[in-house]
Amino acid sequence: MPHEAAQPAGDVSPATDVSPASLRLAIARLARPAIDPGSLPFGEAEVDRTLGGGLMRGALHEVAPEAEGDAPVAGGFCAGILVRALAREKTKPILWIRHDLATVEDGAPYGPGLKALGLDVARILFVLASNANEVLDAMEHALRSATLAAVFGELRGNAKLDLRAPRRLALAAGHGATPALLLRLGAGEQLRAPVAAATRWRIAARASGDAPANGVGLPRMKADLIRNRRGSAASFSLEWRIHDRTFRIPALRERLAPPPVGRPHHAPAQAERRASA
Amino acid sequence: MRRRRQSGALPLEAPLVVVGDRKSALCVVALDDDAAALGLVEDMALADARARFPRLEVAHEDSPADTKLLETVAEYCRRWTPLVASDAPDGIFLDITGCAHLCGGEAELGADLRARLTRQGFHVRVAIASTAGAAWALSRFGMEAILPAGSERRTLAKLPLAALCIEDETVAALARVGLKKIGDLYELPRAPLAARFGKILLDRLDCALGLLEEPLSPRLEVAPYMAERPFAEPVGREEDVLGAVACLAEKLSAMLERRGEGARRLELSLFRADGAVFTVTAATSRATHNPEAIADLFSTRIDVLRDDLDPGFGYDLVRLSVLEADRIDAAQSDLAGPDNAEELARLIDHLGARLGPSRIVWQEVFESHLPERAVLHVPVGGAGAAAWKIADPEAPPERPLRLLLKPEPVEEVVAVVPDGPPARFRWRHVLHEIVRAEGPERIADEWWRAEESRPTRDYYRVEDKEGRRFWLFREGLFGREHVLPRWFMHGTFA
Numbered sequence: 001m002p003h004e005a006a007q008p009a010g011d012v013s014p015a016t017d018v019s020p021a022s023l024r025l026a027i028a029r030l031a032r033p034a035i036d037p038g039s040l041p042f043g044e045a046e047v048d049r050t051l052g053g054g055l056m057r058g059a060l061h062e063v064a065p066e067a068e069g070d071a072p073v074a075g076g077f078c079a080g081i082l083v084r085a086l087a088r089e090k091t092k093p094i095l096w097i098r099h100d101l102a103t104v105e106d107g108a109p110y111g112p113g114l115k116a117l118g119l120d121v122a123r124i125l126f127v128l129a130s131n132a133n134e135v136l137d138a139m140e141h142a143l144r145s146a147t148l149a150a151v152f153g154e155l156r157g158n159a160k161l162d163l164r165a166p167r168r169l170a171l172a173a174g175h176g177a178t179p180a181l182l183l184r185l186g187a188g189e190q191l192r193a194p195v196a197a198a199t200r201w202r203i204a205a206r207a208s209g210d211a212p213a214n215g216v217g218l219p220r221m222k223a224d225l226i227r228n229r230r231g232s233a234a235s236f237s238l239e240w241r242i243h244d245r246t247f248r249i250p251a252l253r254e255r256l257a258p259p260p261v262g263r264p265h266h267a268p269a270q271a272e273r274r275a276s277a
Numbered sequence: 278m279r280r281r282r283q284s285g286a287l288p289l290e291a292p293l294v295v296v297g298d299r300k301s302a303l304c305v306v307a308l309d310d311d312a313a314a315l316g317l318v319e320d321m322a323l324a325d326a327r328a329r330f331p332r333l334e335v336a337h338e339d340s341p342a343d344t345k346l347l348e349t350v351a352e353y354c355r356r357w358t359p360l361v362a363s364d365a366p367d368g369i370f371l372d373i374t375g376c377a378h379l380c381g382g383e384a385e386l387g388a389d390l391r392a393r394l395t396r397q398g399f400h401v402r403v404a405i406a407s408t409a410g411a412a413w414a415l416s417r418f419g420m421e422a423i424l425p426a427g428s429e430r431r432t433l434a435k436l437p438l439a440a441l442c443i444e445d446e447t448v449a450a451l452a453r454v455g456l457k458k459i460g461d462l463y464e465l466p467r468a469p470l471a472a473r474f475g476k477i478l479l480d481r482l483d484c485a486l487g488l489l490e491e492p493l494s495p496r497l498e499v500a501p502y503m504a505e506r507p508f509a510e511p512v513g514r515e516e517d518v519l520g521a522v523a524c525l526a527e528k529l530s531a532m533l534e535r536r537g538e539g540a541r542r543l544e545l546s547l548f549r550a551d552g553a554v555f556t557v558t559a560a561t562s563r564a565t566h567n568p569e570a571i572a573d574l575f576s577t578r579i580d581v582l583r584d585d586l587d588p589g590f591g592y593d594l595v596r597l598s599v600l601e602a603d604r605i606d607a608a609q610s611d612l613a614g615p616d617n618a619e620e621l622a623r624l625i626d627h628l629g630a631r632l633g634p635s636r637i638v639w640q641e642v643f644e645s646h647l648p649e650r651a652v653l654h655v656p657v658g659g660a661g662a663a664a665w666k667i668a669d670p671e672a673p674p675e676r677p678l679r680l681l682l683k684p685e686p687v688e689e690v691v692a693v694v695p696d697g698p699p700a701r702f703r704w705r706h707v708l709h710e711i712v713r714a715e716g717p718e719r720i721a722d723e724w725w726r727a728e729e730s731r732p733t734r735d736y737y738r739v740e741d742k743e744g745r746r747f748w749l750f751r752e753g754l755f756g757r758e759h760v761l762p763r764w765f766m767h768g769t770f771a
Contacts, residue, residue, distance in 0.1 A: 069707060069745050075678055076771020093621070107679035107768060111642035111652040116674030117771060121640050126654070127628055128636040138628050147621040205744035208713065211673060215715035216738045216746055218673050219771040240771065242674070 040085055040179050043246030044238070047223075051199065052230035055081065058177045059198035059229075060170045064184045064191050066204035066224070071106055071185050073221045074203040076117065078152060078183050080240045080247055083118045085150035085179055087245060092149040093123045095142045100130045102156040102185055117219075118245050123149075132157065136165040143172040143180055152181045158188040170196035200227035209239055209250060218242065220250060292330065296323045297338035306338050340366070350394070352554045355546065356594050357386060359500065362493040368416070370409055370493050383423050397552050409493060410485030414440035414459075429486050434460025441481040447474055459485075500544070500598035504528035511550040511591025515579065518547065518588075518595060522575045525597035526568040533602065539564025542601035545575050547586065548594035555586050559630050562637075563622040564603035570623050571597075577630040647720065648680060648767065675718075675738070677748040677768030684765035687749055698737040699749070704766045709741035717751075738770065746770035 041054035048054050055061055061081075065074035082094050096109065111121045127142075129135040132155050139153040151173075155161075166182075173180040184191060191200075202224040211217035220239045227233065239250045292312035294305045303323040305312075312333070317326050326333060344365060351363040357380065360372035373386060380386040387403045394401045404415035406424035414433055415422055418440035424432055433440070436459050439448050451474065456462060462470065462482060471479050483489035504525040512518060522545060533539060541564050547555040559574045575597075579586065629637050638654040689703040698714035716737035732753040740746045748768040 072769035
């Protein structure tokens with residue numbers, strides 16, 4: 001049973017008691033937000049601490065790529081969160097609301113690829129929406145039902161959203177305990193508009209982790225937390241660990257290019273391609 | 278029932294005739310009362326009619342439009358009985374067995390039908406009889422009447438043979454031997470009659486007299502469950518309609534529950550006071566008899582269709598019918614688990630009603646070599662997802678997160694070795710410098726699909742300087758399938 005006892009940091013009211021001790025306590029609380037056990041943790045202590053335990057359930061979280069080319073990795077970030085949301089629930093499925101425009105521009109979510117990231121395709125229900133309003137509308141309805149592990153909507157385009165729509169979405173999310181994730185692709189300037197989201201993320205691709213023979217490794221990304229209702233903004237370098245289904249901050253050692261020694265035996269043949277690495 | 282073409286668009290000062298091609302001449306196929314009063318008759322050539330009355334208003338017949346109109350009227354007639362069969366070109370059969378008492382009796386039903394259709398500008402002839410054949414004969418050749426059961430033989434005896442709905446040639450042949458009225462056939466030996474004029478003549482006679490069963494082919498299957506609500510005063514407000522739907526859903530729910538069934542496909546018919554009928558259908562992903570779920574479904578559908586539903590002066594009858602029912606299984610085996618299934622189904626139905634049922638899909642993953650064939654989108658209600666084997670569940674993904682709808686050509690590809698991975702390429706106007714690459718993974722065409730042969734593809738997973746990961750392939754083998762292989766982008770990795 002998730003209990004909602006954790007105090008949000010903003011609830012400290014200095015007007016009632018202004019003794020130095022209580023102020024110190026208040027500052028300590030502000031500096032280190034309380035951990036809410038009901039939230040959806042990333043599995044990486046540093047991120048979860050900043051978020052006060054993880055992503056708030058029953059709230060809207062907005063994700064956007066930093067540049068147009070980062071759209072896939074932003075999708076990967078969302079996929080990771082969905083994997084973690086599914087793991088918390090035994091049977092509930094995810095509702096993934098696809099925007100037709102995103103399917104045309106970015107391609108369709110690909111089952112084998114989702115599976116490779118650890119996402120159980122059999123537990124994803126796809127809804128195909130032809131415009132932004134349908135996406136938001138479907139999300140809103142889905143959030144009002146308590147039968148889903150998470151609701152994920154993707155929106156493409158910089159059409160100006162009706163200001164009330166995201167607000168209604170946030171209200172619907174607050175109605176239950178379903179985490180709501182909104183991926184906004186190609187939104188451009190529209191992302192500056194205030195939105196009633198609990199967190200807002202900006203994701204950029206980063207060189208992947210170690211893999212033999214200069215291959216492509218586990219997905220890595222830079223995740224900027226630019227809005228955080230339960231704490232301060234932050235920036236993380238994250239790697240999606242497929243085997244333990246968690247995000248991890250890769251160790252510094254791994255961020256450097258691997259030294260060209262101790263290569264597997266078949267690597268020399270490809271040595272010339274490594275020149276640029 | 279008899280119907281005359283009427284068109285408000287035509288000026289009505291002059292007598293109106295409708296003409297059509299008959300025996301390679303333009304003949305009058307229908308005429309209005311004024312034209313009839315002038316002594317014009319059907320089947321007369323237009324030239325003759327014109328010669329007698331040059332001031333004729335002439336319209337050309339439009340059979341498809343007539344058929345459509347007849348269908349619309351037939352649809353409207355479903356307000357009296359669910360068993361309606363249209364009898365082209367100008368008739369409609371209503372099987373009112375067991376329905377007449379709802380209108381207060383056969384006479385009242387007939388009067389109601391006549392009043393409503395006449396008000397809409399149709400010329401109606403109503404006859405009610407125990408057999409379809411007798412009703413047909415009476416409405417066309419006799420007087421409009423309600424024929425008491427058992428009196429067919431006596432009444433039909435006076436009608437001409439054409440009233441048996443037989444071919445004109447047969448009628449003419451019978452006339453040549455002096456048989457003009459139906460009654461003339463009663464006393465004749467049957468075998469020679471059948472031998473000379475065909476068995477069909479006797480069959481028609483027996484059908485009309487009720488000696489032979491004549492099946493009607495109703496326009497629509499009869500709904501297994503149905504509830505309706507007439508309004509003395511037409512209602513137009515959406516809230517009222519939805520309220521009525523909620524009421525009807527309750528009624529249906531009780532009926533369904535008694536039989537242990539649930540609705541899979543439902544139809545809501547809104548009968549507008551002026552005769553238009555709107556039907557709204559909705560399907561459920563799972564048999565249900567929950568009245569709220571049913572009402573919710575239609576409120577969503579009506580919300581979506583609001584622009585198409587023009588209440589005009591209001592609806593005077595609302596009918597909710599279950600077109601398809603299914604047994605409700607006590608045990609639901611589904612991914613959502615027993616407690617969740619009902620509500621999840623409701624959500625799916627709601628979204629399906631809003632966006633269209635085909636827009637809610639599962640992804641099925643197959644073992645197929647060709648990446649495009651490895652997934653299939655199945656509408657909800659289809660089979661569950663099959664398995665795609667992941668070689669090593671801990672390794673970096675071998676398949677992209679998103680697959681482009683069509684492989685997109687990649688330009689300016691520079692590869693260090695001709696059959697190696699690209700070192701640089703341009704895709705969607707952006708130049709990517711590749712730092713890591715893995716491959717090739719050779720995917721040949723599924724040779725058992727003979728319809729078209731595709732070149733072999735060598736897939737590479739690559740990562741550029743910014744850390745963006747792509748899945749692209751080179752089409753064709755060097756020197757064998759293509760002189761110069763082309764490169765295509767097929768997907769993007771997280």
